[in-house]
Amino acid sequence: MQLPLLSRYSATTMANDSWESKAKAKREAILEAIPKEWRIETPPVEQRIDVTGEFIQRYLADREVEITETTADEIVKHTVAGLWTAEEVTRAFCHRAALAHQLLDDYYAENKKPIGPLHGLPVSLKDQFHVKDVETTMGYVGWIGTFEGKTGTGKEKVFESEMVKELRNSGAVLYCKTSVPHTLMSGETINNIVGFTHNPKNRQLTCGGSSGGEGALIGLRGSPVGFGTDIGGSIRIPAAFNGLYGIRPSSGRMPYEGMANSMDGQNTVLSVVGPLATSVSSLRLVMKALLAQKPWLHDPFVHELPWRHEQEKEILELTGAIGDASKVGRLSFGVFKTDGIVTPHPPVRRAVDIVVKALQDLGHEVIEWKPPPHNAILDEGMKTWVFDGGVDVKAAFALSGEPMADQVKLYENLDKEFTASEIAATNVKIRQLKKEYMEYWNSTQESTSTGRPVDAIIMPLAPFPAARPKKYVYYGYSTWVNVLDYTSVVVPVTNVDKSVDKADEGYTPLDDRDKEIYESYDPEIYDGAHVSLQLVGRRLQEEKMLAIAEYVGKAIGN
Amino acid sequence: MQLPLLSRYSATTMANDSWESKAKAKREAILEAIPKEWRIETPPVEQRIDVTGEFIQRYLADREVEITETTADEIVKHTVAGLWTAEEVTRAFCHRAALAHQLLDDYYAENKKPIGPLHGLPVSLKDQFHVKDVETTMGYVGWIGTFEGKTGTGKEKVFESEMVKELRNSGAVLYCKTSVPHTLMSGETINNIVGFTHNPKNRQLTCGGSSGGEGALIGLRGSPVGFGTDIGGSIRIPAAFNGLYGIRPSSGRMPYEGMANSMDGQNTVLSVVGPLATSVSSLRLVMKALLAQKPWLHDPFVHELPWRHEQEKEILELTGAIGDASKVGRLSFGVFKTDGIVTPHPPVRRAVDIVVKALQDLGHEVIEWKPPPHNAILDEGMKTWVFDGGVDVKAAFALSGEPMADQVKLYENLDKEFTASEIAATNVKIRQLKKEYMEYWNSTQESTSTGRPVDAIIMPLAPFPAARPKKYVYYGYSTWVNVLDYTSVVVPVTNVDKSVDKADEGYTPLDDRDKEIYESYDPEIYDGAHVSLQLVGRRLQEEKMLAIAEYVGKAIGN
Structure with missing residues (x-):
């Protein structure tokens, strides 16, 4: 068991009310929740970079492997038909989630018992959701034993977020909450309770953030579907880095009511909630189930x-999935290979080529996306994060005195609030x-031959397949979507192959940041990592974009 | 012609670049736009309080009276069938609008020529809409000759608001813009260009605001339907005070893009745009036409x-307007007679009783509305106006040096901006x-017998039938709807009858403000004034609320 952060603090030097002792107590409570028979020895990263597939399967029974490698929509078919019980499904995912925790987190992932199965679909939740009987820390030591940092509210471990109620009403089993970076404002997942969370496919890389625990857990099939939030890419980044599908719906589509948040009340660019999963049909399943609960009434x-x-x-007819031949037609895509600010790594560019070719081979149209410059969008969006x-x-942070991680140190140096006029x-x-x-x-x-504007934009979600720790220095590919409130679905495309994805020789960086990102690409380090893209659609086009993402996924053989 | 404000400033004492001279030039330009043959002598208020109906009809040809007293939906039937030409319809409304201007405004209402008829429905617009070839002043002298106070933008008299394009695309004839209070933050209509705008039904009262020019004009049938905006009641107040129907849609339903506004960028409580007209079917007609333009694409x-x-x-079936008898049922209303903060005037209370009785007689259910206290809602809403x-x-105001009207002096005394945290x-x-x-x-x-929550709330829109000048000191009945972003439709109910609506004897005011409003009721002054109520529905329930308002209107014989 790796406890690297703990080794820095001996028990004797910790005051009882220090942030270190509080974080330690919370960590130990998390460990206590993992049954002894599920505990494993974790090999060092050098020995074992990829812990997915065969590696993790060895700790599971065959039946557990079968269950946990089934998509959410197929799981529901089994539980509804009585072929699998909700209990065995939940138990299998609990087991796999416990393994994921031990393999990826510097300490151990938060792992909770199922509260009550209905249709029996286990759903994991980012640690912003309030669930009865479970504490929400959102990565802050100062939130341990409180309700969002406050004591005596009467809400501690009682209050539930709206979506939690609705998932429960839909029959979901809420069995697990997952780690986040403190502040939520990072594409890496690090906090002083669980430590840094690694990427299961390549433990030299970050699992992404801020819904990083979700990404890592689902990446290891410790959960069939889970919910994250996204204000700058926080659903899509971990989806992309872990080879998953994930959707950032437009604001106002999914219920955020009653969730913990950072900088709550900033209402210029809203954080949104959405699912990550191993298939588009799983995303659709949970979104349809939630909408059937009429969340607009709550x-x-x-x-x-x-x-x-x-x-x-419309998409199903155009692609011939339903309807008759007379309705089959072309889709029209815009391809945005680079935003002109930071050049994507070679494997990301190869992923774009794979998708474009597959769609063209199927007769669809791909035109160049030449939008208004993204710089102004990014500049304004960045302001909202520091209002x-x-x-x-x-x-x-002051609640406990714990230090800020380097990844979010930006906030330490701010000293001026925006005024109402600004x-x-x-x-x-x-x-x-x-x-x-x-x-x-x-x-x-x-510019299209379809008579319609472009149906979706094919583009990178980040300039790299996944960031190396502390090297996530550019968020522009994901954040512009939030500023404009568009719908975006992440689609896994390929994996880094060091024999193909060579570093760019003789590349002249656009500026220092571009240079830093260019230099962070090392085929040896990145080999095997997931490479994903995003398909961006207009505002509130969730149904259409999921249909397109599913089609694209099939087109490239996923 | 009354020019009371002008008399205060002799031409010789006006510098050419003074705000007085700019306002005067604008006034004269407005007058020039009225053909000589349409100019009239305006009787003093004492001689003629009510200028609606027979009085204004004497200045119009029979055909003009017929056309201008037809509802918007009926006008379209005539123009589409070729029975009336768009030109004669527009001309009739231009004539009546010119009369309204002279009868109600201290100077004269802004009156513009039609730009191009399509289906031939004249639509009037509050002076926040940018229309090609027409200046937008929004009541500010400093905006004369500018685009929203700025010169050299290239947008002056060229740029058009999104809705203007969509109305045009729908075949509307945009023939007239109407006066607003400067700042837009008043329930009375006063500015230094047009002066104070009176109520056509009772010229001792205000026409309401901030869409006051719309209310007065449509009240005099100088327009069949027009658009106003509402951030605290500004559509509903003039609708109510002029015996009209008016809807405050929830934000995000109708396109506000490209309109002039006060305090633009305050996005906590958004101003919304919506129509006022003499019938619910007219409101429905224009809203359906706009939605058919897919405003979400622009x-x-x-x-x-x-x-x-x-x-x-659902409402039409429940009320037996369509479908078979098996679907007929009851509607369920909440009645909110007073908000407990300010007690409504006697005629407003009588209007509530009229509506409740009519609905109960038809078999519908009316239960007492006992919501969470409104004070907190009003307090928070008020903050947003002074952020x-x-x-x-x-x-x-500084652009021209003109003075603020007493009605909005509040803004003169503010000196502190809210911070981002606040x-x-x-x-x-x-x-x-x-x-x-x-x-x-x-x-x-x-609490209902229908199995549904209450369908709509029946309640006052203001504590008085209409405010007396400078006596609009409480906005709580209208503003809470904006803060919660609910749908509200104003329904005209009755008229003040001094023989019935006696002042309350021995009333003990709740506080000083309540006392001030209580004392402002004088049956002699209010006699004949319109008395209206609002029907409040949940967020984004425009279709349902229009159907209910139409039914209620019929139930009380309108």
């Missing part, structure tokens, strides 16, 4: 938009940028 | 919610209040 931010079958129907000058984040100016500017991009998108109708 | 804030016939169908400490408003705290609090109210609404399902 969350004031959710729009009354039930699942719209007509939206997916409060770090007040919220600093207060959370926020209003940002809101106006972002609205103008949305309008400009919207009209560009409308204008692509002139 | 306005990033509009949700993809086409007109939902199923929503109105910027008056920066935006003061800058607009705004975030307000956003969180408002979200909590929305959630609390939402769950109260859900809980009414236990």
